[in-house]
Amino acid sequence: MNNEVSTIERAINFRPSDSKLMIYLSAVTALYLIWVGLLKLSPPEHQQIEFWLGNSPLFDGLLTTIGTPTIGVLMALFEVPAGLLILLGLNNRKLGIIGCLMAMAIFALNFLYLFTNPVWVDALGGFPIIGSGQNLLKYLSMFAVPAYILSQYLQEKENCSNALLVRKLAIFCCFAGIVLVMGWIGWMKFYEFEAKGIVRLMEPNIFFNWTYAIWSVQGASNFIGIVEWAFLALLLCLPFNRLLGTLGVIGIALTAFGTLTFMFSTPGWNPDSFFPLLNRTGVFVLKDQLLLAAAIILWREY
Numbered sequence: 486m487n488n489e490v491s492t493i494e495r496a497i498n499f500r501p502s503d504s505k506l507m508i509y510l511s512a513v514t515a516l517y518l519i520w521v522g523l524l525k526l527s528p529p530e531h532q533q534i535e536f537w538l539g540n541s542p543l544f545d546g547l548l549t550t551i552g553t554p555t556i557g558v559l560m561a562l563f564e565v566p567a568g569l570l571i572l573l574g575l576n577n578r579k580l581g582i583i584g585c586l587m588a589m590a591i592f593a594l595n596f597l598y599l600f601t602n603p604v605w606v607d608a609l610g611g612f613p614i615i616g617s618g619q620n621l622l623k624y625l626s627m628f629a630v631p632a633y634i635l636s637q638y639l640q641e642k643e644n645c646s647n648a649l650l651v652r653k654l655a656i657f658c659c660f661a662g663i664v665l666v667m668g669w670i671g672w673m674k675f676y677e678f679e680a681k682g683i684v685r686l687m688e689p690n691i692f693f694n695w696t697y698a699i700w701s702v703q704g705a706s707n708f709i710g711i712v713e714w715a716f717l718a719l720l721l722c723l724p725f726n727r728l729l730g731t732l733g734v735i736g737i738a739l740t741a742f743g744t745l746t747f748m749f750s751t752p753g754w755n756p757d758s759f760f761p762l763l764n765r766t767g768v769f770v771l772k773d774q775l776l777l778a779a780a781i782i783l784w785r786e787y
Contacts, residue, residue: 498727500785508575510633511571513630514588514631514634514775515571517568517772518565518568518571521564521763522560526557527762529764531557535548535553541602563587568588570583570584578641581634582635582638585632589632595621596625602618604617604621605618609678614676619673620768620772622665622666622669623662623666623772624772625658626663626666626776626779627662627776628662629658629659629779633651633655633656636651636652639651659779659780660783662779663720671709671713671717675710680703681702683706683709686766687705690746690747693705696708696709716733718733719732720734720736723784730783730787734783737776737777740776741773744770745773747770748767751766
């Protein structure tokens with residue numbers, strides 16, 4: 486019995502080493518930046534560029550000035566090198582710092598769309614009922630990942646004051662970002678428009694379609710929302726109770742895995758194209774892997 490308890494305790498108290506964590510975080514961040522950066526060269530992604538930039542008072546002038554294809558190329562020329570520099574940072578700290586700063590700028594600018602673009606459901610009273618902006622909520626936790634990597638590099642330079650400041654920022658954004666995604670999007674599951682909207686994702690997926698055999702469309706959506714809230718509540722216990730917090734991290738991991746399966750069941754690419762040319766669903770799913778990375782950062786820190 487004592488051996489079983491000690492095994493459980495070791496599992497709960499396990500923390501990945503700094504080197505392994507850096508490899509994982511760098512790989513996940515670089516994968517997203519390189520993949521999505523290359524997508525900026527594809528016509529379907531040009532439609533997304535037109536939608537987001539065209540509806541933003543900060544960037545709409547760029548569309549008429551230089552055109553969507555050129556903007557796509559410029560975005561790719563910024564995002565892909567950012568990902569490559571983060572990977573190279575595993576062997577060259579200076580390159581890694583540059584890559585992290587570029588990634589943080591990319592994610593921060595995308596998060597700003599939440600405040601400049603029409604992302605609220607006007608038919609339901611607008612804010613805080615969020616529609617297309619659900620995709621944007623993930624950028625805060627995504628921002629936290631390169632920020633945390635940057636703090637590690639700064640610590641290696643013995644610039645402890647800046648490293649501590651950046652680390653605190655990263656941890657705050659991890660918590661805040663996960664609360665936004667799991668809490669806010671979980672809350673949206675209780676609304677009819679969201680319940681109907683996720684049918685196209687859940688119905689063809691063997692991991693989720695069973696819910697419709699038990700509940701109605703709204704009932705199944707409510708169940709998903711409750712589960713997301715439960716995982717969030719467990720994760721928020723991490724600073725006070727590592728066992729409950731670890732269960733929350735596992736819950737976030739299951740969420741990330743579950744959404745990853747949508748890539749293949751929905752699927753995550755357009756019918757007239759092919760993998761790896763992701764559509765909106767595919768990109769949305771890919772972002773959840775950075776949400777998981779943010780949860781693992783918290784698990785490592787606490």
